[in-house]
Amino acid sequence: MFQRPRKVACPECSASNYWKANPKPTDVLHCRYCRAAIASYDEYVQDTAQREAERLLAEFVETDISRDLAHLKAVLAAPEQRVNP
Numbered sequence: 001m002f003q004r005p006r007k008v009a010c011p012e013c014s015a016s017n018y019w020k021a022n023p024k025p026t027d028v029l030h031c032r033y034c035r036a037a038i039a040s041y042d043e044y045v046q047d048t049a050q051r052e053a054e055r056l057l058a059e060f061v062e063t064d065i066s067r068d069l070a071h072l073k074a075v076l077a078a079p080e081q082r083v084n085p
C-alpha cells in the first residue's frame with residue numbers, strides 16, 4: 001500500500017524500527033532494541049493514512065486559498081470587468 005520506507009520510531013526508546021516484507025494487519029512490530037510492542041500493522045497503516053490525509057488536506061486548503069486570493073486580486077484590479085463583462 002505504501003511505497004515509502006516503513007519506518008516507525010519506538011515510543012519507549014525512540015529507536016528506528018521497520019516493517020519488513022508483507023505484514024498481516026494483526027502482526028505487531030516489536031522494538032529490536034528494547035522489545036517493547038510498538039503497534040500492530042493495522043494501527044500503523046491507519047495512522048499513516050490519517051497523517052497522509054491531513055497533509056493532503058492541508059495542501060489542498062492552502063492551494064485553494066491562494067487561488068481564491070489571486071482571483072480576488074484580479075477582480076479588484078479590474079473592477080470595470082464586473083460592470084461590463
Ligand SMILES: [Zn+2]
Pocket residue numbers: 010011012013014015031032033034035036
Ligand atoms: Zn525501543
